[in-house]
Amino acid sequence: MKRIGFAGAGRMGLPMVRRLVAAGHAVRTVGRTPERRAALGEEGTETVGRVEDAAEDVDAFIVCVFTDRQVREVCLDGELLDALPAGAPLIVHTTASPHTVREIAARGIDVLDAPVSGGPHDIAAGRLTVFAGGDEATVERLRPVLEAYADPVLAVGPVGAGQSVKMVNNALFTAQLGLIAEAARLGRGLGIDEAALLDALGHGSAASRALAGAASRGSVDQFISDVRKFVDKDVAVVRQTAEGLGARLGALEPALAALDRTGLRAGS
Structure with a gap:
């Protein structure tokens, strides 16, 4: 079991969260409103209101927001990276700029640049495709987490290659x-x-x-x-x-x- 922080439990992220919970992982999600936190809590997750709180004591953190700008807001403009435990990797599922994920990695973070191909139905079936950019050790370390909802997980090169x-x-x-x-x-x-x-x-x-x-x-x-x-x-x-x-x-x-x-x- 891994302790997973998760930002972006929306159209794509919510079925990922469900598969992670079903696989036995402890998932902490971000909900901006009390109503959203209550809904996410019904999915079997711990819920918090701030991204940095979701990062406390996690083994890995997943970002699945919609745009590159939102990735930058969550990862570079806020306090997430400072809140991540030492050595905890960051998985970015958003389709974003290669420059953005490289900039995150330059902050000393182990980043798995992991955009996806497929839709919510593929996630629910465990057959989402992940294009994984990162060093081989990071890809293999996170493969058991990703395989809760993804198959195949394709290692395609260094950080930025996935994007x-x-x-x-x-x-x-x-x-x-x-x-x-x-x-x-x-x-x-x-x-x-x-x-x-x-x-x-x-x-x-x-x-x-x-x-x-x-x-x-x-x-x-x-x-x-x-x-x-x-x-x-x-x-x-x-x-x-x-x-x-x-x-x-x-x-x-x-x-x-x-x-x-x-x-x-x-x-x-």
């Missing part, structure tokens, strides 16, 4: 959505029902997770609308980081731009 892999993953996924939107437009021009087209393509060599998501809704635009806020903020990180490093999006760029015609402006 970089996730950025490429999200850029490719979003580009696929752009291409699928163009394919649906072509299909309509050929007189094909969109739902029938999407279903048929999923049985051919055009199959992908992006296509499966669109086919499950029967509409590319509906799927894009459903994932907009997640894709939008993640691709913004891709664009900013790539620009800062002088990296090129290349052929991904026109596919990403195709989303503008659907109303999803990934770079905004």
